[in-house]
Amino acid sequence: MNNKRKIIQIILLIIIGGVAILLVRMNTGNSLNLQNVEHNDIHYHTGVNIYIDGELQDYSNSQYMYASPCDLNQKQETDLSDPRARVHLHNNIGDVAHVHAENIVWGDFLEYLNIDGDDQKIVGYNKDGDIENITLAPITPDDSVVIVIGDAMPKSITFVSSERIIEAEKSIENCGK
Numbered sequence: 001m002n003n004k005r006k007i008i009q010i011i012l013l014i015i016i017g018g019v020a021i022l023l024v025r026m027n028t029g030n031s032l033n034l035q036n037v038e039h040n041d042i043h044y045h046t047g048v049n050i051y052i053d054g055e056l057q058d059y060s061n062s063q064y065m066y067a068s069p070c071d072l073n074q075k076q077e078t079d080l081s082d083p084r085a086r087v088h089l090h091n092n093i094g095d096v097a098h099v100h101a102e103n104i105v106w107g108d109f110l111e112y113l114n115i116d117g118d119d120q121k122i123v124g125y126n127k128d129g130d131i132e133n134i135t136l137a138p139i140t141p142d143d144s145v146v147i148v149i150g151d152a153m154p155k156s157i158t159f160v161s162s163e164r165i166i167e168a169e170k171s172i173e174n175c176g177k
């Protein structure tokens, strides 16, 4: 009987020890994840309406969305050498740009949408007025911008509301990217 008890005690100790080691490992894993997330912590949003030849464009279709394979452990850093990873659209919201890198300009976003504005007239506005050289102008956080491409001016322009930008922020993206 004594022997059996000892064996049971030893087995219990082994199980408890194993669980303890697992818990410690899981905790270390979590803190590593947090560090990695902090490494690429640039992530902000800005509203944008684009008019081409006087018409407001709709980029909410899935073909304009950015989707990258998702690492469940979030250990993988976003590969920012891919221009499409730096600025893009998510969740079928076509009028809120997500910026994930430094020094991103509106020209980068137009490139993302495959808009070739080289030979066209392009002007930009925010609520303060004209934005000079819109294609080279930095995308600033929580701004709302209108880009007009082509000679025809729209009859009126609308800015994306700050409520809409907040709504887009709340949506769960590809693992929060």
Ligand SMILES: [Zn+2]
Pocket (backbone or CB within 6 Å): 043, 044, 045, 090, 098, 099, 169, 173, 177
């Ligand atoms: Zn975002």
Ligand SMILES: [Zn+2]
Pocket (backbone or CB within 6 Å): 066, 088, 090, 098, 100, 173, 177
């Ligand atoms: Zn994103």
